[in-house]
Amino acid sequence: MLDEKKNKGEPMPYLANINVRWGEFDLDSLREMRFEPNELERYGLKCGDIVMCEGGEPGRCAIWKDERPGMMIQKALHRIRPKDELDYRFLYYSLLYKGRNDGFSGLFTGSTIKHLPGQNLAKVEVAYPSLVEQQRIAATLSAYDDLIENNRRRIKLLEESARLLYREWFVHLRFPGHEHVKVTDGVPEGWEQKPVPDVIALNPTERIERGKEAWYVPMSALSENGMTVNRGDFERRTEHTTVKFRRKDVLLARITPCLENGKTGFVYFLDDDEVACGSTEFIVMREKEVSAYYTYCLARTYDFREHAIKSMIGSSGRQRVQVAAFAEYAVLVPPASLMKEFNESVEPMFVQIATLERHTEKLGKARDLLLPRLMSGEVMV
Structure with missing residues (x-):
């Protein structure tokens, strides 16, 4: 029986429900569990296996491509091997098409929390042409997904580069010319140490005209690992929340477990004069004395997030960060010339990420339009 607390078997990484996305896996937050020899075949993955969520968002699935050898799955996931x-x-x-278009809804159990049990999944019927035709259809759709995956890899590398430069300059203090600068009590000569509210505007006041349609960004749109957002979760609304923001603002989740899980976003998806609203569980961080790029990288650092997490108050399961807590966290403010040099170094990375993300969205939409037409035989390849 699978149990994280058992002490028999070898520790192995495994996929949980939260690790399975639509068409991809999140492998940055894997946990380990002991698996005994008699469990390896039942819960082990091979390249080409389809992994599907039984609960949470039943039907969500992705193809396992042996990204990490020796991967296992937990009981809340279905392994489909054709x-x-x-x-x-x-x-x-x-x-995937069925899952995204309520094709499994008649098989769900549970009134509040939906589940797709294995015995019900086994009732799903799939129409299919000859193997050669299947391969042609799959190759056409896979070409889109390969481009999307390549973009995502590039986005990840670009963000890692920007955050690495931030850590080198502003955490480890290995900035250009650091060899010739005296450091006293952790503060380089010519730098200042200031509380966050002195250098970053927190929840700045914004206004959207009453009744005007504007974007609403929910918590679900934010990534746990990077600056990009899922625009598919956005809504157009004429009633606005009190949380409003502009281009280049940073969105930080303030509630548990979203903060601990890493939900943070960079607002690259609005026009320069556009204001949007979002979840009331966001804290909006806006550049003031330090830049937007510095602000985002700061919000991703371990020390900053630990301070926020430790300052949370409220009842268990509904704890929140209070904006006032950031007055107790000091950041290093470099000279304007060094801040300018940092911005000039990382801004092209942020711009390229936004460009790649827009391209990825277009590829996804094109694939999703083509998918049902290929499956129905309306379009032949």
């Missing part, structure tokens, strides 16, 4: 007459990619796209 027979020889089915191309695994074709089956995946068939299931």
